[in-house]
Amino acid sequence: MNHQCTHRPMGRLDPITGLPNRMEFMASYRPKPGAQLVMLTLSDPKQFDELLRAIGHEHAEDFMRAGAVRLTEVMAPAIDIYHISILSFAFIMPFGAMPDLLHRINDQFNKPLTCGRIPVTADIALGVADCQDADAAFVLRAGLAAARDCRDTGRDWARYNRKTDTAHQRGFLLLTHLTSAIKADDQLYLHFQPKYDMASGEPTSAEALLRWRHPVFGNVPPAEFAPLAEATAHIHPLTEWVLHHAISQAGAWAAKGLRLNTAINVSPRNLARRGFAVQVAKLLNCYGVEPSRIELEFTEGVLVSNDPVVLEELRALRATGIRIALDDFGTGFANFSYITHLPADIIKIDKSFIQKITTDPRAAMVVRSLIDLAHELDYSVVAEGIESEKAYAMLKSWNCDEGQGFYMSPPIDPTALALKLNQAPALA
Ligand code: C2E
Ligand code: MG
Ligand code: MG
Numbered sequence: 335m336n337h338q339c340t341h342r343p344m345g346r347l348d349p350i351t352g353l354p355n356r357m358e359f360m361a362s363y364r365p366k367p368g369a370q371l372v373m374l375t376l377s378d379p380k381q382f383d384e385l386l387r388a389i390g391h392e393h394a395e396d397f398m399r400a401g402a403v404r405l406t407e408v409m410a411p412a413i414d415i416y417h418i419s420i421l422s423f424a425f426i427m428p429f430g431a432m433p434d435l436l437h438r439i440n441d442q443f444n445k446p447l448t449c450g451r452i453p454v455t456a457d458i459a460l461g462v463a464d465c466q467d468a469d470a471a472f473v474l475r476a477g478l479a480a481a482r483d484c485r486d487t488g489r490d491w492a493r494y495n496r497k498t499d500t501a502h503q504r505g506f507l508l509l510t511h512l513t514s515a516i517k518a519d520d521q522l523y524l525h526f527q528p529k530y531d532m533a534s535g536e537p538t539s540a541e542a543l544l545r546w547r548h549p550v551f552g553n554v555p556p557a558e559f560a561p562l563a564e565a566t567a568h569i570h571p572l573t574e575w576v577l578h579h580a581i582s583q584a585g586a587w588a589a590k591g592l593r594l595n596t597a598i599n600v601s602p603r604n605l606a607r608r609g610f611a612v613q614v615a616k617l618l619n620c621y622g623v624e625p626s627r628i629e630l631e632f633t634e635g636v637l638v639s640n641d642p643v644v645l646e647e648l649r650a651l652r653a654t655g656i657r658i659a660l661d662d663f664g665t666g667f668a669n670f671s672y673i674t675h676l677p678a679d680i681i682k683i684d685k686s687f688i689q690k691i692t693t694d695p696r697a698a699m700v701v702r703s704l705i706d707l708a709h710e711l712d713y714s715v716v717a718e719g720i721e722s723e724k725a726y727a728m729l730k731s732w733n734c735d736e737g738q739g740f741y742m743s744p745p746i747d748p749t750a751l752a753l754k755l756n757q758a759p760a761l762a
Pocket of ligand 1: 527542556599720740745
């Protein structure tokens with residue numbers, strides 16, 4: 335393939351493509367002003383995994399070989415191409431000639447590669463990283479991070495960006511630290527934010543919101559770490575922790591005679607696991623909590639998969655008397671038709687709509703119509719993110735059933751909440 339490869343020791347050639355490999359790159363790399371590394375990834379790893387399953391290892395190797403040939407054909411013969419890892423190739427050249435070349439590479443890879451007579455179109459991503467002050471290991475990692483950005487943003491190519499890279503690295507660290515946080519007893523804790531009946535102003539329930547006091551990063555917001563956990567199997571022990579602590583708190587409130595439901599956020603992934611409803615029932619039993627005292631909040635992601643297990647688990651949960659709420663309603667809208675047959679009781683309109691109702695008449699119209707629509711379909715409606723008396727009054731006049739927001743109370747610790755609810759007069 336690349337004639338220069340033959341002069342290299344065998345251990346430094348990739349056995350599939352015959353190109354110099356990562357070890358050779360590390361040995362020959364020198365930082366150079368003006369030089370740039372281009373990293374090309376042939377496919378998203380998940381898609382490649384599917385390809386492997388569909389056509390087998392042998393043809394998948396053809397895919398890599400064909401990718402290497404295609405790339406070598408576009409490049410000037412004097413440029414060394416390295417096969418860095420299964421799906422990634424790298425080369426170095428000055429930036430001047432680059433934008434044109436990167437477009438040419440994209441063009442060439444629009445034509446399918448042939449894998450044992452099967453045409454497969456590679457979904458390539460191109461990342462560019464500066465070689466001036468970077469050592470070999472860093473420049474490879476930076477190239478890969480840029481290629482990931484390229485894939486995430488759908489652009490033709492992306493330059494290394496320290497900010498997104500730092501965010502990715504922090505995300506990775508948070509994920510690796512989550513397991514020990516779940517086991518430690520001083521890092522995770524719950525705050526509770528009350529919801530109120532809009533008509534009477536009486537508190538109806540309290541939503542458990544997870545907090546993480548990280549020993550190095552300090553307070554990490556759930557909007558940062560919950561989605562990371564949701565993308566991996568970490569979500570299962572994390573949700574178990576939340577269920578355990580929130581239901582135990584619900585039991586303690588019931589024992590004190592506080593008439594308050596407890597709402598718990600659960601990831602769509604939890605529902606895709608058979609036995610979730612049984613797990614919840616066991617915890618309720620263990621803490622002596624009536625199922626009718628529990629609301630489980632899920633996001634629309636639940637419905638995207640159309641997974642029969644998800645629907646079965648939702649129905650099993652509802653059959654026990656637990657109420658199901660669809661959280662952040664209005665932010666997904668992958669397919670609106672699902673709301674006609676959703677196994678849920680409550681729709682929580684996302685705060686991004688509610689926050690605008692006092693200033694944007696069109697947002698107000700949307701929320702008012704959503705409330706009517708949800709009522710027609712027999713859902714109860716909760717507005718989240720109520721930040722002013724005016725917003726509260728508007729939602730009340732539109733017959734919104736329940737409301738939650740900083741105007742009434744931010745999330746607070748359970749002792750403060752019990753105190754607040756015992757002392758405070760009804761809102762209305
Ligand atoms: P969510 O379930 O939609 O929770 C509502 C979020 O809005 C909370 O943020 C709450 O503090 C915030 N909020 C409430 N009222 C207002 C308001 O008036 N104005 C504004 N600006 N914000 C308000 P938080 O606690 O940071 O949680 C963010 C998200 O993290 C949650 O959104 C939920 O998706 C996720 N999350 C939190 N706890 C858990 C958990 O235990 N498990 C899972 N899977 N996700 C969780
Ligand atoms: Mg929620
Ligand atoms: Mg929400």
